[in-house]
Amino acid sequence: MSRPRLGEIAIQVLWNRLLSVLEEQAQTPVRTAFSTAAREAGDISAGVFDTEGRMLAQAVTGTPGHVNSMARSVAHFLAEFPLATLRPGDVLITNDPWKGTGHLFDLTVVTPTFRGGRAVALFACTTHVVDIGGIGQTPEGRQVFHEGLSIPLMHLSREGRMNEDLLRIVRANVREPVQVVGDIYALAACNDRGGARLLAMMEEYGLEDLDGLGTEIVGRSRRAMAEAIGRLPKGGWSASMTIDGMEAPVELAATLTIGEDSIHVDYAGTSGVSPYAIDCPLCYTEACTAFGVECVVAPFVPNNGGTLDAITVTAPPGSIVNAPHPAAVFSRPIIGHMLPDVVYGCLHQALPETVPAEGTSNLWNLGLAAGHGLTGAGGAAWTPFNVTTFHSGGAGARPRQDGLSATPFPSGVRNVPVEVTEAIMPFVVWRKSLRPGSGGPGRQRGGLGQIMEIGSREDAPFGIFARFERVRFPTRGREGGLPGKPGRLGLRSGAVLRSKGFQVVPKGDRLVVEMPGGGGFGDPFARDPALVARDVRYGYLGSEEARSDYGVALAADGSVDQAETARLRARRG
Structure with a gap:
């Protein structure tokens, strides 16, 4: 029997309700986490996924590196633990940099949600823990093995029973065991809260599964991205940036190509891997790149599997933005966080006065x-x-x-x-x-x-x-x-x-x-000279900088000396 198609009003109501579910999910670790990274800085991400592993929606709280790499990580969990093998009360965990969010300090937890004995969704969340052992929070590591405890994709809980062996190993390997284990419990609670609120929503609206709603969300987002990309000029543009690096400066180079309904970014020409822990796994490169593109091209389209599918990324294997195992990757944000600026160098040529x-x-x-x-x-x-x-x-x-x-x-x-x-x-x-x-x-x-x-x-x-x-x-x-x-x-x-x-x-x-x-x-x-005078008054810059950098002279009372300013600007012209 075919499922009745959701109407426009129902889709909008359910979408808004789903976002409220996610916000409640995300606020759980903010309220319960032990570390200041999660509790005060909000360095967490949270999202809901369909049974195929596609992210349907994310909470507002979170960083793009976390969210977008987490969006791809659920597929790795499902490849290792097919949904049919999971039971109510099962919780999965990893900090694998290449299958999670890019370095060992990020713990990703995934929990299936069951209704009527059948899995209907998965919730995932991530946070940066204060310590994971090893050499500590420094880019001085030479291999990922130096950087701390590696947790492969595995069970954190089986049918409601926590994996105490894993928790004992964590406690024995980190400098702040109370904070780290406390944050692990907060992540598990985060997904539990999301699952409970989702089931309440499904009960209220008579939904047996999320298949119909998920298809609408992903499909509409993909079409919206295609329409936004379709309005852009077509072609390819290249840009590069030199940054400090560790042992030597690093060159980040990109070519961005705008097609009919998709955008591709290629990092050919970028420096090779470093012997230190500033290397970046491809999953984090993809995450940060996609965020930079989305901010300019379609900032009002919800971020989910459909949106992310419109942006593809390639990078030469062995480059610093596609570092292979066992490269040291703790400081991967040093590279990843620069990539939106590199992308903007490309987009500035295609869309002047925009980035x-x-x-x-x-x-x-x-x-x-x-x-x-x-x-x-x-x-x-x-x-x-x-x-x-x-x-x-x-x-x-x-x-x-x-x-x-x-x-x-x-x-x-x-x-x-x-x-x-x-x-x-x-x-x-x-x-x-x-x-x-x-x-x-x-x-x-x-x-x-x-x-x-x-x-x-x-x-x-x-x-x-x-x-x-x-x-x-x-x-x-x-x-x-x-x-x-x-x-x-x-x-x-x-x-x-x-x-x-x-x-x-x-x-x-x-x-x-x-x-x-x-x-x-x-x-x-x-x-505007008035803005320069305001900046001096507020202490944002000195009067000599106003004169040399902006050609603005100030009178003794702080107002603009119009005649001297005109002379300075005319002389420079």
């Missing part, structure tokens, strides 16, 4: 730690700790608006309030402020980075797992916009630290982190 200038892109997260062997032999009075606190530099200027300051893109994670970190860790954040003059000059100014100064509350050293970009090669502007100011890592005593690798802050000294600014967009001398 922003380059932003910091790389997260300037502070991975701080102390403990025996890490920061010295130690003493009984020293408090061992391991924490990740999320922060960011400036985003690139947009064609018609300034760049956002201290805002992560493409990650989207939230800032972790310093008060939260100080409450649970033995250090003080003495300063956290915007970094004046760091935004690239332009008709639209790049977003500002920020400055943080951190010291221990104890008479003890502490360490930082540095993994920062935009120190040697700053963000670039577009259409005459100037670069943002590069980042810098150092000590209050004056020493300059490396931008990557674990380093110790001596006791009595403080860590000073100066985050990069975003690139500017358009000729700086075309910026």
Whole structure:
């Protein structure tokens, strides 16, 4: 007997209800997780999948690298554990970088949902845990084996009974067992909540399965993407970017081809794999690339299997964006988060005045730690700790608006309030402020980075797992916009630290982190002088920078000196 076709009103009602199910799913780990990464920064993802493993919808909370790679990971779970072999109460888990979301620190959990004894959907979620053992949160690893505990695709729970052997192994291999195991339980609860709310929705609306709704969601999204792509100019465009890298600068090169109903991005010409942990598995390359394309081409089309199928990605095997096992991949965001900017370099040629200038892109997260062997032999009075606190530099200027300051893109994670970190860790954040003059000059100014100064509350050293970009090669502007100011890592005593690798802050000294600014967009001398005066008044830049970078002279009261400004701009012209 054929299933009656869902009507337009029913589809819209069920779609909205499904989104509310997902938001409730995603809020579960936010409320129950132990680590600040999930609880405060929202570094999680959550989604619902049909029985074929296609993502139907995602929660708003989450990062594109997590969400889009998780969207492909469920197929790997189903290949290993066919749906017919799973039972109510089964929960699956992995942190395989090539089948999950790109590095060992991300745990992905998948749970089937049953109705009437039959699987009707799967829920998946991911979070970044504070530790997974091994060498720690540093790009200094040489193989994935250095980077910590690897969990192959396996059961976290069988028919409601947790895999205590696995949890014992986790506890024995990580520096923060309470936080990590607590987050694993939070992920399992996340999917349980999603499944319970979905079953309530299906009961309310008399749905025996999600097949009809899923087909409509995926099909409509794919058609919407095809229509959006169909309106674009056709052809191929190439762009490249040089970034700091680890042992040597890295070249990221892409060619983007717009077809009739799909877009293809090829990374031929990109640097080969690094001997250090900045390599990026293809799954994460695909995820970040697709997000960059979607933001420009069809930002209002829901992200799901249909949308993602319109974007294909290839990269030479052995390149830094298609790193093979057993390459070290912990710092894969160093590469992945730059890829939307590379894609935008292509799209800017096809769609002028549409994409922003380059932003910091790389997260300037502070991975701080102390403990025996890490920061010295130690003493009984020293408090061992391991924490990740999320922060960011400036985003690139947009064609018609300034760049956002201290805002992560493409990650989207939230800032972790310093008060939260100080409450649970033995250090003080003495300063956290915007970094004046760091935004690239332009008709639209790049977003500002920020400055943080951190010291221990104890008479003890502490360490930082540095993994920062935009120190040697700053963000670039577009259409005459100037670069943002590069980042810098150092000590209050004056020493300059490396931008990557674990380093110790001596006791009595403080860590000073100066985050990069975003690139500017358009000729700086075309910026409205009133906006320049406002930026000086707000402390975003100095009066001398206003004069040299923007050709704007200010009077003693801070107002624009119209005659001198006209003279400066005319002389430059």
